[in-house]
Amino acid sequence: MDHESQSLKPAFVTDHCIRENCPKCVHLQRRYCVYLCAMCAVFAFINMVVPIYILGQQNANAESDILNQLHVLQARIENLEAINNRGLSVATELHDDSVDLPAKEGNDFPLSEFLKERRVKRRVFKKGSKGKRRHKPKLTGLQVVGFQEEHRPNETLSGTFHKWQYADWFFKSNADDKHFKLHFGNGTLEVMQPGLYLLYSQITLKGNGTQGYHVMRNDKDPILACYSNNMMLHEEDKTSCFTMGMFKLDKRDIISVKHISTSGVRAVFTSNASFFGLVRLGRFNKRGVVLAV
Secondary structure (H helix, E strand, O other): OHHHHHHOOOOOOOHHHHHHOOHHHHHHHHHHHHHHHHHHHHHHHHHHHHHHHHHHHHHHHHHHHHHHHHHHHHHHHHHHHHHHHHHHHHHHHHOOOOOOOOOOOOOOOOHHHHHHHHHHHHOOOOEOOOOOEOOOOOOEEEEEEEOEEEEOOOHHHOOEOOOEEEOHHHHHOOOOOOOEEEEOOOOEEEEOOOEEEEEEEEEEEEOOEEEEEEEEEOOOEEEEEEEEEEOOOOOOOEEEEEEEEEEEEOOOOEEEEEEOOOOOOOEEEOOOOOEEEEEEEEEEOOOOOEEEO
């Protein structure tokens, strides 16, 4: 024990001082103990503070990462909202005010289904077994024209213009009765396929006074009208009246052109003076949305 105790004594304390028990040695021993306790306290404080600091830094980094991820998610949400707004604007443009679309209760037409149907229309047609491409949908239209110098509608037809014939290009387009059918007897045109149509008409009228005509649907609905006041013109003077519009037509709808008067009607009925026609622009799906043909 004496040997171990001697090994723990400070280097500046001699055996002679310990045996003499001098005050200086006692003071030095106390100071040594104070220094040792202070060092232990410092080491203990460091062992406590450093882990807490490291943990705080990790939490700060984690919070920074979370904030960055929230900013990224917010930017993606804004991007998706912008895409959604653009898609809805496209869907709105496809609805024309002059088209009577069927009303639907409940939720609006989903954007995803609208975009899906648009993508289907844009698919490239696959080649058949013989290497030929399948038949692509094409724009269908019809124009009928007059075929005589002067036309006086039969009074039994209540002023309906009936001297019509197909335009030359209509026969060259290999058209048939699947889309349109002209009834030569009464001058009416029958629509064989439903859809959204561009309808136009021009009639060159003769005489003075108030002149005009209606484009009729099923002989009871005047969907287009054109008027001209010829008070200053002579009896043989001519005036052309043109009108146009887009309409939703159903299968078997009958289109005719009728003067506002039932008698005394005169018109120039050459092919470049009087004509009318239809162009099928699109079709309606089950939800009433216009799709390209």
